[in-house]
Amino acid sequence: GDSVTQMEGPVTLSEEAFLTINCTYTATGYPSLFWYVQYPGEGLQLLLKATKADDKGSNKGFEATYRKETTSFHLEKGSVQVSDSAVYFCSFLANAGGTSYGKLTFGQGTILTVHP
Amino acid sequence: EAGVTQSPTHLIKTRGQQVTLRCSPISGHTSVYWYQQALGLGLQFLLWYDEGEERNRGNFPPRFSGRQFPNYSSELNVNALELEDSALYLCASSFQGLAQETQYFGPGTRLLVL
Numbered sequence: 001g002d003s004v005t006q007m008e009g010p011v012t013l014s015e016e017a018f019l020t021i022n023c024t025y026t027a028t029g030y031p032s033l034f035w036y037v038q039y040p041g042e043g044l045q046l047l048l049k050a051t052k053a054d055d056k057g058s059n060k061g062f063e064a065t066y067r068k069e070t071t072s073f074h075l076e077k078g079s080v081q082v083s084d085s086a087v088y089f090c091s092f093l094a095n096a097g098g099t100s101y102g103k104l105t106f107g108q109g110t111i112l113t114v115h116p
Numbered sequence: 117e118a119g120v121t122q123s124p125t126h127l128i129k130t131r132g133q134q135v136t137l138r139c140s141p142i143s144g145h146t147s148v149y150w151y152q153q154a155l156g157l158g159l160q161f162l163l164w165y166d167e168g169e170e171r172n173r174g175n176f177p178p179r180f181s182g183r184q185f186p187n188y189s190s191e192l193n194v195n196a197l198e199l200e201d202s203a204l205y206l207c208a209s210s211f212q213g214l215a216q217e218t219q220y221f222g223p224g225t226r227l228l229v230l
Contacts, residue, residue, distance in 0.1 A: 032216045043206055044221040051216040095215035102164030102172045
């Protein structure tokens with residue numbers, strides 16, 4: 001069935017370090033891919049998205065590329081900040097022939113802590 | 117522009133009671149989604165409403181139900197509460213429910229069942 005496998009955390013980095021959080025998915029059809037971020041005590045915020053193969057989503061220095069051949073959508077940032085400390089969720093929105101199921105399927109989340 | 121709003125922010129109920137959670141979508145959005153974020157279980161899709169109709173439902177028992185009003189706001193009802201219903205309930209909205217649209221999330225309602 002549909003699923004997302006996300007790099008297990010927690011991930012602890014020093015400020016200005018390079019970040020990679022791996023994400024692979026299993027989905028029918030041609031899904032849209034998303035990274036959401038959740039700060040403590042808050043709901044989910046969209047970080048970036050990609051809707052077709054080889055698209056690169058980017059926002060706030062974060063990037064991820066839609067790799068259909070490897071069914072992956074790895075999140076990267078060249079230099080993390082303390083303010084990036086949060087939980088990161090990889091997800092996809094499946095569809096059938098372009099008609100959405102409405103359901104986002106999420107990975108289990110990766111806790112990122114960045115120290116000064 | 118106001119984001120997705122949810123009420124109440126916190127709730128404490130006892131087992132067997134019923135609860136109603138409310139959600140107002142972003143202005144102009146017709147689709148509303150509900151998700152449960154329970155500790156250790158991650159984010160699970162509950163329901164999708166669009167134009168007043170239920171479009172899809174996740175793998176939850178019938179005691180989880182909801183509706184969408186003509187102004188596109190939505191309610192989630194949970195009957196016969198169980199301890200494992202304790203979770204953060206997140207509402208999201210999107211413009212028309214199309215395949216490539218982003219779902220924008222509210223801050224959630226934290227439900228504790230004692």
